[in-house]
Amino acid sequence: MKGFALVLSLLLVLLLTLFAISLLWIASSYYAVPHHLLEIENARLACQSAMQWLVDRHNLETDPVPFFFDQRNWSGSEIKPFVWNGFQIFAESRAPWDPIGTNLFVVRAIKGEYKAEQSLRIRQRRPENFALFADSPVRLPLSSLIDGLIFVRSSLELQQPTRFREAVYADIQPLRNASFRKMTFQRLPFPQLKEFLSLSAVQEHAQEKGLTVTQEHPAFWRGDAFEVDLDQLQFERRGDSWSIGYGGTAIGTVKELHIWFDGPVRIRQTERAAEFFPTGKSQFPLRLSTASDLFLDTSVQSLEGSMVEHPICFISGGVIHITSRVRKAVRFHASLIALGSSNDASLVIEAGGEPITPEQVSNWQREIDSSVFVLEQQKRDELMQVLEEGEKIVWFRGSLLLKSGLQIPVDLTQLHFEASTKAYPFLPSFSFVYIEEGSRQWL
Secondary structure, three states, X not given: OHHHHHHHHHHXXXXXXXXXXXXXXXXXXXXXXXXXXHHHHHHHHHHHHHHHHHHHHHHHOOOXXXXXXXXXXXXXXXXXXXXXXXXXXXXXXXXXXXXXXXXXXXXXXXXXXXXXXXEEEEEEOOHHHEEEEEOOOEEEOOOOEEEOEXXXXXXXXXXXXXXXXXXXXXXEEOHHHEEEOOOOOOOOOOOOHHHHOOHHHHHHHHHHHOEEEOOOOOXXXXXXXXXXXXXXEXXXXXXXXXXXXXXXXXXXXXXXOEEEEOOOEEEEOOOOOOOOOOOOOEEOOEEEEEOOOEEEOOOEOOEEOOOEEEXXXXXXXXXXXXXXXXXXXXXXXXXXXXXXXXXXXXXXEOOOOEOOOHHHHHHHHHHHHOOHHHHOHHHHHHHHHHHHOXXXXXXXXXXXXXXXEXXXXXXXXXXXXXXXXXXXXXXXXXXXXXXXOOOOEEO
């Protein structure tokens, strides 16, 4: 009997031991699953935050050579590995650095058996990213919609509610008049416009690769200023060069489409309905620059050929004037750069203007309905109302870069800004970089 009892006792102990081991195994399994998932998520977070840290380091550190441009941080096409939150970080670029286009990076975070891998695209900040860039204080007395980055070196004074759809690098006063879709608390030290793009460099480029037009040129000079009808310009590609014609007469052959004038220039163009969808045409931007003031007498759009498109960038060594010759509602599908100023203004909008025709009202309505205004219903309704009432409207549909501020007339009722949708490779890039929105993909 004693032996039987001993066997039963041992069997009971064995069963209890097996039961305890089973409970421990089940508990460890339950722990292992969330732990595994947690470590994988930590690897992803490390992968993502490490690359953002590198971008912030590049932008915010005061080293003479920013991080991505410093060869000491690279081993061939790979960034030298580093530790981030316990993970080993590896990052490599899939091609040589492109200051204009996208730069594809692959980032990996590894710790033991846990790893994560992500691809993303990094770009340098470009002038085309900005709806408005100004080296002096700016006062906006109207309710505006601004679609693009904003940089104002000093204060941006808002006298009416203004909607920003991109980040703003400026001291906004008062803040209650601003509403944002995207905010940033960074203050990047962008260079002054005269350091970023000097007038002498623009002139030297025209002399070397473009066409220089001097006063009393028979095709353009009209007594006290050059007059350029954009409809009369013709361009023909010949090998690596361009033949430029004006009004059917050849005026020169250039390596790049850059026309420089050594005096004040007046611009006009026949208004036409804008294209709402990509045409697929090859794009060769045109640069029109002047050592003096630039006068815009009409709306401006890209020049179109059967197979090519020529987006326009105007560069003025003086002040840009939107004259009273324009229509009451005027828009500019071009980038405008003013390197000079007068009375603390680099862009002057003159009062008055010709009434717009019913056909032009229809073109405006179609363009509004195919723009960012469809995402901002209140701003769209306000714009449509003043358009139908024949009030004065100015809509910059290309980047506006100014040495100083704007001079705005009292009869202007709507003023809107939009970053350029066209690329101008001849403009230099800023040194700052950013991760392209929507480009992150887990591999």
